[in-house]
Amino acid sequence: MPKAKLAVSLFILSEANFFLLLIIAYVFYHSYPGAGPTAATALNPLRTGLFSILLFASSATMIMAAAGYRARAHRATLWWLLATVMLGALFLCGQALEYAGLYQRGIAVNRNLFATTFFTLTGFHGLHVFIGLVAIAIVAGLAATRRLVGSEREADAFEAVGIYWHFVDAVWVVIFSIVYLWAIL
Amino acid sequence: MSGLAVRVRAGEPSEAAAHRGLLAWVASVDHKQIGIMYMLSVLLFFALGGVEALLIRIQLAVPNNHLLDPDTFNQIFTMHGTTMIFLVVMPMLAGMSIYAIPLMIGARDVAFPRLNAMSFWLQLFGGILLYFSFFAGGAPNAGWFSYAPLSEPAYSFSNGLTYWVLALTCLGISSIAGAINMIVTIITLRVPGQTIRRLPLFVWMTLVNSFLILMALPVLNGALMLLLVDRLLNAHVFTPAFGGSALLWQHYFWGFGHPEVYIMILPAFGMISEVIPVFSGKPIYGYGFVAASTVAIAFLSFTVWAHHMFAVGMGHVYDLFFVFTSMAIAVPTGVKIFNWTVTLYHGRIRFTTSMMFALSFIVMFTIGGLTGVSFAVIPIDWQLTDTYYLVAHFHYVLFGGTALAIFAGLYYWFPKISGRMLDERIGRWHFWLTVSGLNLTFFLMHPLGMMGMPRRVYTYPDLPGWAILNMLSTIGAFVLLASVLVFLWNIYRSLTAGAIAGDNPWDAWTLEWATSSPPPPENFALVPPVNGRRPLWDLKYPDRADERVEAALEG
Amino acid sequence: MTGVPTLNPFSPEAASIAHLFVAILLVMFSIFALVATLVTVAIIRYRDREGAVEARQEFGNPRLEIIWTVLPALLLVAIFIFTVRTIHASDPPVSGRAPDLRVIGHQWWWEADYLKSGIVAANEIHIPVGTPILLEVESADVIHDFWVPELGRKIDAIPGHPNHIWISAEKPGTYLGTCAEFCGNQHAWMRIVVIAQRPADFAAWQRRQLSVPPVPTAGVAAQGAQLFRDQTCVNCHTISGTPANQRIGPDLTHLAGRGTIAAGAAADTPANLFKWLKDPNSIKPETHMPNFQLTDAQARALVAYMETLK
């Protein structure tokens, strides 16, 4: 069995538990709103929704990259990887914009329990996106310098990075539904 | 085909062996060296945690004692609990698995040797970070489970708890990385023939245990991050005064904490399941049931967390759910106890020190397990939670359980690790001092709790009977000190002048005994064929190989 | 078994627990004896010695496995049933009744508010014998736990999460209890005394608590009363009949009637009070009451005043 793929699958199992906990904290305080901003008053689901589409799209480009890799089309692989990095980076920019906007309205992490759990949850997700971007950028770098050799180990590692990236996306589907969609319901 | 395998000495020296001296260790990615470094770091932290235990016992030896001031005492028991759990038991079990498991499955190393080294250094770093708090304004002082809001900056304003959070995060990440490594190793690197139903039970239980770590430690890490946000960014997730919830922390902590206590016992069960059969000269009784009960325990352990919260007033319906699951977990544990015991019957029991520790484990762990069940009987918990009766429970399972199993495992594997035998005569001394010290120290805590003595008090009033029981318990702790010193002496003596062990001094049958002691860098030149659970037995008695006997029994 | 309060109950609630406990202890002891005997017999019979027979290679027996899975399970079902019954006996439902007494845990002392009569007591709770009293248990800061083993179960005092328990005492007497949840530095000296009295005695106690002690007008005690106002004591304490009405520290209105000070840390004697006022840390290290650097004369005057607070 491919080692890296197995390891990453186990890793995301543990990450899933980690996020589950942060989500529970968010939902718990969502049901006991105190004074101050709430998801409904503070967030802009439409704008974040648009940025989310970029992130979801990056899963698709990652799939294309993997297909390119399997077909040994190294140029295509490289371009799809770069597209993935671009989309992911744009998503992070969107998150940065969102944070800056909230901060300007005086909504920082210690404002109230909504703010605390919101920033912790989305912040840790953002960190995971960032780590994924670094990993993909490394693979892209290898592709750019033609160091991809197509060995079994390398294919395993390539797939592992892909699994991780899809996981980060999937987590965002959950977070987006709970944090943003729930707010406009 | 079960022909005799030819063993050849080590081939090429590996990459790491090219370094010399200390660098060979620091730069090592060899599982044997990393395993040994884990165990050595445990020695250091066990000494620290043990000295803290002695300080606790000295302070409590007499009533109304003012030797330690309250805050110091609180720091000491917090560090004692945190050290023993996260810097002694967890890394010890990790180190023993890392050392033994690749050998037991006939592998060259773990799946990710570099990740393995990272786990170790992160673990050590976490330990040092935790102890650094002593020099940074005071150690953590809110107990090993740091209940909010006492752990919030409003009530615990030194930096100790922040260090605690950061250190535990490092340890958590290290454990998760280690668990992933273990699972991948066990799943992908077994020698051909060693199917999952032929795995040695220590490997089996470590596999299950690694899944427990994988599921439970992230829960701790998540809770720690929220506490960190509270502490560093002035948030209020766990402070009721600002709308937070103190109980949420408890649910989170025990959502990790209960699986954690089984994380600390499953590998111990595994070692017992190796030692008892070998020294009885028989295969383990009911292999399938012992393995399956491990899985049952692992699943159940995620359903019982709130039995640590029976006094918080959850309501009887919730209470009863957790009563039920906590009682249920006694059943698969009992299955193990009975199988180990019955393994002894019709055997030919060799009383090595290792075996004596294993036998005393069965009896001592049962005491701790039974008091655990008495806590699951919730009205009894309503009286006895947070008293010394609880302190007795968990020392019986942790010291009488895990620690005795670790000693059994150490006496068993020391010859493999070092190439020399641990002295059996000194071992006897070690054994009897340990068992008598353990019972003197901890048994008397049951009556103390029943007499109303709460835990975590830096001193206590001179109520009838309290003084004498505490004094005896303190004496017991010094007997334990003597036992540990005897053990250290034994290690020292045996390393320098112990009898040469040879490949298989115990006449054991799992794969690690098929290579030299200590094993060469490559572990095996050739791995014997595996057609059953006891490859070396099959090799020695081809006419009575396990598969034949089993087939005959079934036929 | 005096000296072992968990086995020596004085209320029906505590009694139901004690009975169950004794039964469970017996069950536990039997199981322990069984395991210990099995191991010992094996050790003796199957020791490796001259002429011992070869170990028999057996792999297990599903029937035995089923037996030692099912029998313990059945035993546990029985224990579960008894547990359910005892739950109701030892922790009866509140059924919508208003609490008689609100007990509030503070770092590191107990406040007791009698909700009907308006009496405020500290660390010492008086109850009439034979009457079940409903307690509401709360906390002003961190988590504490109210526990008087002879009178019933313990219950956590959690900020933002009020809990309820019943206590009662069948016989007059003094019952010792303690804070059972770790709550910081002086968790050790956060003890509770429950004094169960005959109805007549209890009524007398109630009358005395409701009376307002006269403010001394002459002598050292009068100086003390003045000092009490000047030395910011009023910022934390209450004494009825004076401007002091803060609740950060214990209500001192009837201090002289208590058996101990500082939640059991010392007997309530003039000497100890003096020591306390000179330096609270000398009696209860790291307590939240500050040291006011009083002169001996000031402290003596304050003690004299405190002694009038009957």
Ligand code: HEA
């Ligand atoms: C190695 C660690 C370990 C292990 C294995 C266990 C095992 C068990 N524990 Fe323990 N426990 C701790 C470590 C452990 N515990 C610690 C550290 C704490 C305190 C944390 C703190 O507050 O600091 C704690 C606290 C704790 C509590 C909370 C008490 C409180 O805070 O008020 C409870 C309550 O239910 C409990 C129950 C149990 C039960 C039911 C088992 C069962 O798994 C035991 C099962 C075993 C047996 C029962 C014996 C063998 C079985 C037989 C011979 C079969 C026949 C038996 C019967 C029919 C009964 N434990």
Ligand code: HEA
């Ligand atoms: C595996 C876990 C483990 C182990 C092995 C131990 C071992 C011991 N424990 Fe510990 N204990 C805990 C886990 C453990 N404990 C936990 C989790 C808590 C709860 C903490 C909390 O409430 O938060 C606790 C709490 C606890 C308390 C209650 C404190 C309180 O509530 O106020 C007490 C009191 O007696 C105690 C005593 C002891 C003793 C005497 C030992 C002895 O067995 C120790 C024996 C070891 C030695 C004596 C070491 C020998 C010393 C050396 C080898 C050094 C030699 C070198 C030099 C001198 C330089 N422990």
Ligand code: CUA
């Ligand atoms: Cu209050 Cu302990």
Ligand SMILES: [Cu+2]
């Ligand atoms: Cu538990």
